[in-house]
Amino acid sequence: MPFISKIERQTDYNRFPSSTPIVIDNGASYFRIGWAGETEPRVIFRNIIQRPRHKTTGETVTVVGDHDTALLRYFDCTRSGPRSAFDGNVVFQFEIMEYILDFAFDRLGANGSRIDHPILITECVCNPVQSRSKMAELLFETYGVPSVAFGVDAAFSYKYNQLRGICERDGLAICPGFTTTHVIPFVDGEPVYKGCSRTNIGGYHVTDNLKQLLSLKYPHHMARFTWEKIEDLKMEHCYIAPDYALEARLFQKGSKEAEDKTRCWQLPWVPPPIEEPPSEEEIARKAAIKERQGQRLREMAEAKRSSRINELENQLQGLEFLLQQLGQVQEEEIPSFLSKTGYVSKHEIESTITKVSQSLRKAKGEAKVEQAENEEKADSSDKYPLINIPDNMLTAEQLKEKKRQIFLKTTTEGRQRAKQKRVEEELEREKKNREDEERRLENPELYLEQMRTKYKELFEKVEQRKRLKTTNGGHANGNSSSGAVGRGERLNAAQRERMRLLTTAAFDRGKGEDNFGAKDEDWQLYKLMSKDNDDDDDGPDENEAELARVCSRLQEIDPTFVPKPETTPSQPTSAEIPRVRPLTKEDFQVVLGVERFRCPEILFRPNLVGIDQAGLDEMTGVSIRRLSTKNEVLEDRLTSSIFMTGGCSLFPGINERLEAGVRMLRPCGSTIKVARASDPVLDAWRGASVFAANMQFQQQTFSRSDYYEKGEDWLRHYQLRYTL
């Protein structure tokens, strides 16, 4: 039953005279405010604020309580998470407290220049005086309140239920709250704080535990596990097992009762539309279209080719004509003639002619390999005439020319050598493939086995590398959930190696002095380090290439082989389920089995979440011990009226469990009775309201003048008397 907030603005503020107190239950989870004497608080909302920025105007606004998320889309909420004024159960952020009080008074309908009513506000047990005084200051200074009283919410709840006969004058109040759990003994109707006991575990920890467990179990659906949704799940489905070990064994065996107790949450899921195999006509039609397109492309290519051939032929003709003309012109006039045409020398014209004729031949599709080779050979002897002439016979310019020709020659030779090597490799590969085929043909089974094992090994290696890489990549991207792991994991293998080398180098040399660097060999260390760094990145590529090859081979020859899907990188933000098979309905189900009773168990055993304090049942023993009355009758009376209040006491099964726990601590035969408040959530406010409506309430408040005259020390000793 999710708790709904009430934030309607009240209109009857002015009906209440100045003497009517306003009652505030300032809890870590919810804030309740209303008028004294009434049975329900007027305004209830979650005790958090958010300060998002408006997307278009850019101003920062304040939003109090939890609001409709649809409206929040106008605001940029990335940098503003929900903030609470509480640290544990103590108020420490009074700026946030002020926003909350603003909102509360505003919704109560306050108008006028000050809040002119006495205020009764709840606080935690043994509130530090600093928090108390700041709260008093806030109320007096900013809101102009005439008088203030502080009380403990559990005590109010106890008194209220005492009036109704649910508990006696002497008893134990157990209050599992949102952030803390208290056990307070009541003697003669007054709480005895000396015997009080507090454990820092509450509903917040239960919800947080459930959220973490579900996120770890279903990382794909993490986006759906919001705080509010998990709280709803907790309130609806969690229960406390009478004996944890027995329940766990039930689930471990997988018995029928365990099945009944398992709840399943189906997330909304739409099955993908079934694709029908294309019908005959479809296939025919598509084939015809493809054919036509192919035809069109071929025609276009033809047209282009023929136009290019024409162009080249024309160019060739022009050049030949030019050459003829050149032959007729006189020797002296060659340069001027050539400058008009744009070519520098006869040689250049000739080379252009050869190039053009080559491209023409290529366009026409004739073989020209031998031609090219011949050309190159001829060129090498023509183009590099200067190489063979020794240096001292050449001028400076000719030397430069010679250098250039040497360079050109070496590069062309290098290119030829590379081509040759490639050809050789091709031949090698061909030979290997043929051998492979032969091996396969003669013994298919063995071959298959070998391939499979090889695939597995390679896969493992690649996976390992990938996992290392992605976890490091994930951290480097700044995933907030990896806060626990921290900086250390960001160092990948290479960096760790580097660190190791450096530290060994630093510490190996000499115990007293640091003489690293005195010898030249020491500096070789850095060369080693940088090489390590490079290797790490190149290495996996070979493995991956090999893996791909083996995979394709296996796919060809083995009909039963299915390539293993790579496990998706474990980034919390990715929402991909490994698509080994099509997604089914079951993938979108969240199963709550053991978690149902595992999470509330932490109330009784805080050790499960690492908090080393006593659980609920032990706390009662501690509390009675701290009272140290030596009066067994009193102790018996205390245990015969154990009263549970607070939001967390709504878990089913908590009463029986607590009774069993207390029975283990108390001497045999003592009476133990556990009763729950009539309304654990709202009874605190109701008790406070009844208290404030009483005539003698005014004597218990303190006013502004009191506060300033008497000072902090007096405030420290200020306690309410609950029996009126």
Place this chain on the structure above:
Amino acid sequence: MEAEVIKAELVLPTHMSFKRTQMYEKYPKGQSKVRWKQLKQIIQAENYQNYDPDEPNYVNIESPPSMQPCKRICDITGFEAPYHDPRTNLRYANADVFKLVRSLPNEYVQRYLALRKAAVVLR
């Protein structure tokens, strides 16, 4: 501000008639420069050791550590876990869970450990 936001009164108005000093006067430039003391600092400032130890105060009503033997449950499934993996420091219930434990990437291992505050924190 959009019409529906105003209608829903989502945003807290900046001026309240019943306040003596408004928020924008008290905290100019939005966020306050005041660093509020955390609970630890408040408790430290209280100097409870100067006062009578019999008087109940915030610190001495805290519960003592548990006297009961620690129940070890499996980190992943929640069943009883008599076994402990030395490499990852996780608790597990049986061999199948162990396979799962060993196949978990390091991030998940640390998150499971963080559930019971046993994760390695590098700060």
